[in-house]
Amino acid sequence: MARRSGRATSRFIKLQEMNLRMIAALFFFVCLAFPPAAEAGLYTASDQIVLLSQQNVGSVLVNSSAATVVEFYASWCGHCISFSPIYKKLARDIKEWKPAVNIAAVDCAADENIQICMNYKISGYPTIKFFHAYSTADSAGVPYRGFSRDVRNLRQRIIDSLESHGEPWPPACPPLEPTSETEINNFFETNTVQHLALIFEDAKSYIGREVILDLLQFENVTVRRVLNTESGLVAKLGVTEFPSCYLYYPDGNFTRLRVNFEARAFYSYALQRLPGVIRSGKPPPVTMELVKNSTQEPWRPFDRSRVYMADLESALHHSLRVELAVQSVIKGDSMIALKSYISVLAKYFPGRPVVMNLLKSLNSWLKNQTVDQISYKAFKENVDNTAQVPDAALPEGVRWVGCQGSQPHFRGYPCGVWTLFHVLTVQASNTGDSDPQEVLTAMRNYIHSFFGCRYCADHFENMARESLEVVNTLPSSVLWLWSRHNRVNNRIAGDLSEDPYFPKIQWPSPEVCPSCHMLKDNGEHGWNENQVLTFLGSYFSSSRILLDYLEDENKILKKQTEKHSHKLEDSLAQKHIERIAREALDPITTPVEEEEEEEEPQDETEAYEEDNEGGEDKLAASDIKDKAFEQTPRTNAKLEEVPGHQQAHKIPSIIGMRLKQRRQQEDIVDLDSFVNQHFKAKALQLAASSRVKQRTLQTKVEQEHRQELSLGMELDAGLGMIGLQPIDTDLDLNSIYQGKRLKKRELAGQYIGKGVELFQRGHWISVLSIGFSNVDISLCVILYAVSFTCLVAMYIFFRNRFRRRRVKIALP
Template sequence: MLKFFLLFILINSLNGLNLPNGSPSLYIPVKDNIELLDTNNFKQSVFGSERAWFVEFYSHWCGACQRYAAHWKEIALKTKPWHSKVIQVAAINCADPINDDLCRDFNIEYYPTLRIFPPFAQYDKPEHDSKIINQKDDLEVEMIKYLEKIETLPKKWPIFKEFTSKRLDVLFVSNKNAKYALLMIEKKDSILGMQMMLDFAEHADNLIIRRTTEESNPLLIQKLNVNLRKLPIIFLIENSKGSLKKYESFSDSKKFIPNDLDSKLDEREKFKRMIEKFINDNISVLNNMENKIQIIDDKVDDIADEKSQENSNKISMLDLEASLNVMLRSEISHSNLLNGEKLASLKIWIKTLAKYFPGRKEVKEYLKNLDTKLNSLQTDEITGTQWKQMTNDAQTSDSFLADKSEWMNCKGSKPNFRGFPCSLWTLFHTLTVSQIEHENSKTKPFDDSFSVKEVFEPIRLFVKYFFRCQECSTNFQNETHDYLENLKQPHDAVLYLWKVHNRVNKRLASDLTTDPAHPKIQFPSKELCPNCYNGTEEFNEEETLKFLLSHYSSQNIQELKEDKLEDADSIGLDVNEKEFKIEGDGLNEDVDESLRVVENKEFEQSDSSSMLFWIFVFFVLIGSYLIYSNLKKGKYKLKKHIV
């Protein structure tokens, strides 16, 4: 019973530790062997460290990042022995507002972005002393190639350069107290020796591992009488007294081969098992570092959050405004520099939002303010920091956008599901319909000044330049490559976007990024719009268009209504005291604490204190359980001895 209680406490404490400020994360630090970074610990962890760092910059809502997470976890697990002394695998969530400035500082244009930092990295160097690694490369090989090129190595690191001396005693010059050395003789282009050095780096105090090749050390290879056709070969050298060291072939000796060694294993695993056996037989007493308690059961991976209630007949203004907030204050501001076509695309996008966003008066005014500020720029470029300041300066008592992102209809069963991408699709659909509503309000709608591409082209440009899930952005461009051929009639943009969205839903229906609580279906469903179907599975486009124009209309949006007017300092600038009510379908109830525009600071402090309390309780309980277990074992042994 105590074990289950401890497991419950551990899960809850890990959930709270995903990110220091409680934002969602794709990773659990201890379980996934990945160090979680944020703006509070990044610089002190990475810069000046004796370890190299391999960091993924990601966003928890990004579908490509969610798919990539399994691979990043695999890399972290595969290189786990490398972490303690040589290179740490880490991740930082750029969708967390606390990391906006940091991700912009590193010019993170797309997710996921991988950066590798050398030991003793310096912040003030170009690119902050880091290098971007292509996520599609063999990451383990890339890590090794990068480490091999580092000239100044920390003292505790393995020596990656090839061993060139013909004297075996030179192996122990770097560590005279080491009892054994392993010398791997391999082909010139092999990385097996370096893999072994890294795999057993934590045993470097007692076991030295070096590598050499026929080209770099022909005299020693001749002296050892190496059969070059049997490479790779490992020799074991004992640090005996005198310069003549005792050595023997490690590869062929049966005493080093585990009884259960599978002949189907690749070379790396074969040698790992042999070296592990040697360490256990000869070094484990000297270097007892493996007494770890496994607490987390793999079966607790998928503990689902409680399902959110969704009113699928309505569009949520909460979702639409949250989409604007993430987009304007986070995604766009992550750009280091906005210039050229990128800045031009931003101006077009903001103008489109200012004209067609079907929101509250204050939000519309806010978008118009941004549009005015952009068009009045006296320069051809601005930085991401300047853009972020511009979004703040556009806030007034009559013009504001809440700096808070909460989801209603787009809330997923877990924080990494749905959210921003869902709300963005919703925004796109409402904009195409809003354009039609805007035209219908004219005395002479759809005249020569009307362009069916007016909304869709800015959408496409936004996704191209500012939707930072690179894979998603590329897919959207591919899905819409024929948009010019399909946008001819006034309502074509509404139907075309609907078709594109359904194609994407079909492609991702069984994808791991899909929320199991909200399956991706062909929209609208028969339940939602029976008339949209022709008695079969095929859509009736005429009826579907009617549905889309109604469903995404401004009349079908659950509005946010101000509960009461506050003074100018609290509206749009400091909205800590501002509350909203939801209208629609007879609803008129106060939104709970989680939907406030800005969370109460005392609540945040209390939440943080609560998390620390539970962590303290967890460790106390673990300690008590271990003491109890040891006492119980001791009591059992004593009784057995007496009997």
């Protein structure tokens, strides 16, 4: 019998080895057949699971001070795929146990991990193994056979593994065995903690051990479990319910911990919020006095049960003016994401009228963009409302209220973004006629393309890729964002980014919404989603948003107007300086070019007056050039030193239009006239001469001391202007340029006044007299009279001749 048994055993071992080889070979071919799936994996760093590889497997599983639970899986395995959500939930559930227990996973379908799975004798998927602390290199781990696909069962299996650990005990793991009355009586002699929590339960309950591990990362509190068989303590404290929790103090006093439900989640939450209890390695929560002194701005008292519009507007400012500014050119998918983001804001943001007007204007501008890219500079001009859309503005700067932190680097913008999108999902749900994924998709694309924390953006993308497609109703979109926000809170609880004054919790807390929490049939904590949805709809409702600490709308609009006015003045002054510099480089300008410049009213001041009708801006704009001249004396001096050059003054816009109209009328004058031809030829000769003075805006009174010969241009004379005129040869050119320069505004007023007076005196006479002398008029009258006489004579002659030749017909 022994021989047969030995043979059977050897055959079994050989058969098992053959099966392992066949499985490995099959596994190898499957890996070759599915390379994309092998590379993908089922878990990411967002799942709070350690991803094992050849590089870290030794440090995680061999001689580690923490116990480790490892799942060996294949990414192509259907059972592994269906089990992955449970394993992720387990990792989040026991996240606070990490100093004592780590959760890890390895993808055996990846080529680089095949050897790892063979070393640990993995023959099926998924396989879960428990590795004790300080395991040796040849340890294959303790497999969990027949494990239930239930988080509660897996959690209890891990506790059983820890209790059977033996020596050496994991140094970070507290004692899990029941305590006694003797130990409790002597506890404060050897411990200095502020709170001692005693959980009374029966022997089969895991609540006490779970709470002990939940409080593992917190200081100033110790948790011990007491069995209902410990009659001395039960009688001393008067315990009648199991489970129940009591706080025991050094002086022997005790009090019962009040919770909504006698369950693990409520015990853990209440104990973590006790006074003086802090997370290990984190500074204690600061008091209000310290908060006021540690922030750059004074502390703003606020109601934690309400949303503040100041937070929403601050989030918009940082998003549109700071975060988007990183990309100088927005194109492709980023352009699509931006359009979707602004469209959702314009549609659902419950803002003040001035902010809503700006968002709608910005949305219309983006929709009208036919190109697939825009510059951020152009986008920011619309955000800053440089086009001056009436009653539209977005306040600049941030003013956090409900999202303010105890230190400047805590909370702030991340809190504002979450609050903003919670409000948008609730507003979209209240409308009842929108796409359930509209807001969530816009949020996902914006975070993917623009959110500054790329690590956070990757985590959010992983969550969206995992479950966003299940959102098919508007209420489910509200709940999806809420549940993912809680998942993020669970992941970053205890990180350096956590504000100790505002710890990351599963929100809403039992104090804020007691009806949102419930117990399942198995005693596990659960959420009453109907109550949660009602709470979220009320909390983020537009009717409950507080307007405290907001800047007045009129002040916002006034600041915006003043800002644009200063920018415009600076821009006009800069353009004028650049123009002077260009003229200095090309000082000699032909009269024809100057006439063309006078015909086109391109002066910056005139353009500004035409675009901005009325108000103080018109009155102030005319002084801009004078200020610019005062700021650039060197440039003006250089222009005056150039021989044969005098600064040209631009004709005011009204006079320029009159001049252009009359020059068009000159073009239809009889060009065959000898007098006109004579004067044109003479004007061209004078223009070609270096001794011809350029056109000026000086009046006749100023020019009387100079010897001049008028060319007979009645228009210029009528307007008080001198045209092209020869200058006496004995007059020194340099002395001409020393004349007094009048300001443009005064000259423009004189010219306009004289022009109006001339127009009232006789507009048609002025028009008909362009280019004619008295002799010309007399000749025209005589020629028209002679022509009329000749026509009359010819008419009489031909009529008489026709009568003579008329044939008379005799009638029979």
